[in-house]
Amino acid sequence: MQKSLLSAAALALVVVAPLAQAHSEGDIILRAGAITVNPKADSSHVKVDRGSLGGTDLGGKATMSSDTQLGLNFAYMITDHVGIELLAATPFEHDVKLKNTGLPQANGKLGSLKHLPPTLSVVYYPLDPKSVFQPYVGAGINYTWIYDEHVGSRASAEGFDHFRASNSWGVAWQVGADYMLTDNIMINAQARYLDIDTHAYVNNSAVGDGTRAKVNVDVDPFVYMVGLGYKF
Template sequence: MNNKSLLGASLFALALAAPVAHAHEAGDILVRAGAITVNPNTDSGSVKVDQGPIAGTNLGGKATLSSDTQLGLNFAYMFTSHWGIELLAATPFSHDVKLKNTALSPANGKLGSLKQLPPTLSVVYYPLDSKSAFQPYVGAGINYTWIYDESVSGSAKQNGFSNFKAENSWGWAAQIGADYMINDKWMINAQARYIDINTKATVNYNNVPGTRAKVNVDVDPFVYMVGIGYKF
């Protein structure tokens, strides 16, 4: 037997002897962690005065939110080798809120900031055989975004603004992702989501007593996560 034949036979024997890295099966619990980025795809209505002596005034303009990256966590339970349920969690995201092109020039610029937590519960589907090391998946579910710790920026406060508030949101979510099994327990994961987040923000304008402005904001972020996972 020549060297090439011997090498080929050895590799074939090694492949037969190597354990198959099974992916996800019924009863598996998956825990993933990594960097997660929320990138708002903001589409807001115009800023309007809804309380006070000039109520009904349309100030025009738009609101925007900045992106943020935090620690993302996934917890999933597999009902079968193809179907599972997954919870997305993360450390709190922080976003700057800015107004631009409003008729009230002191309002333009950074209005303030807020924090939010967007837990999302999804049903996920893995189409490939469980023996495949590469496991793409799709999912859909429901999101609840808890918005808190709203604050007015220093410059906005100097211009007479206070009491910045934003409402929590319920919405739907969709995702695509993939696991690659390094071995029977460890995996590399990448995922992308679209989350339907809508809120109404309000702020008081103290230079005209009793005046409050509001704006409806479709945040609708794209959410990206890359990390590692472990299967129990």
Template sequence: MHKSLLSASLIALAIAAPIANAHEAGDILVRAGAITVNPKADSGSVKVDRGPAAGTNLGGKATMGSDTQLGLNFAYMLTNNIGIELLAATPFEHDVKLKNTALAPANGKLGTLKHLPPTLSVVYYPLDSKSVFQPYVGAGINYTWIYDEHVGSRASEAGFDNFRAKNSWGLAWQVGADYMLTDKLMLNAQVRYIDINTTAYVDNNSVAPGTRAKVNVDVDPMVYMVGLGYKF
């Protein structure tokens, strides 16, 4: 009888241990895992905005490929239910393509670009801090720094050069969840929508001196991350 009670007590303690104080005010949460940026890339048509043919609408669309990198989250719990979080990652690289433009040499891969998307959010955890399962929602602001743009070899042969894109400010929303494996270690999954809008430019002096084309792109990616976290 006593052995049964002791065994039951130990099992209860083992189950309860990770539940106690899952997230509390003052906790620092660090998460790391695989993060994928999947751009929607809904663009306007490609237009010539500089040179003898300025104002010409070339039609077509711009698209961007997805990329997966190492994602990092740093969060600080202001209360048991509210935290502030910073999203970071190793640089993403995306292929940029043009399709269905009136200028045939422009169609296909234009080039590549890299970006970093630091995002600062306020997150809300609705459940009691002792719950082993901690879903949350968040909203914040994103700054996307775009750099290292360059045209591809095929586009370069067609006379394209000086490819660049503007940085972007936008809002971001997320849903996610932590599952406490121990008092400190957790599994994490999250999904975000980030409002990223940019204007890309590219020169082509082989068409005519001073010719430049531009396209406005609503990148607006869905961002997915799965990983592990640790509470300090």
């Protein structure tokens, strides 16, 4: 009988223990992992907006490469179901290419740029706070700071210089899930959509007279992150 009671007690602990592995009001959650930014990069035609060729539509479009960096999430649970979350990361770097323009010398890699995408969101966890599996949805605002733009060697040889792109504000949407491994440690996966729009400019000194090309780019990337989290 004693063995039966001990076995029942042990089983009860196994069943009940995960119930303690919950997100609750006042928790601070730190997550870290690999984060990938995959730009959709739907752009306008490339147009000349300054110089003797001003107003010329060169056609074509701009594209951007993907990049993976270290992603960080900092979250604070306002209630058992609602939290505030800040997304940060080490700087992303993207190659920028032009294709199918009316100037063959403009096609190919134009250059590269770096950006940081801090994103502040409100997140909602719909399940019982005691569940070890915690899916969530969120919405917020993103600020994308673009810097360190530079023209590639091939484009520079064609006379392109002074490449630059504007910063961006936009909305952000996300879905994700935590799975608690212990009371404090979790596995996390998340996907986001960021509304990022930028205006990119590049001069061409080979043509002279202040000739500058412009393209509007809806970067609008999907962002994916997988990693581990720790709850304080």
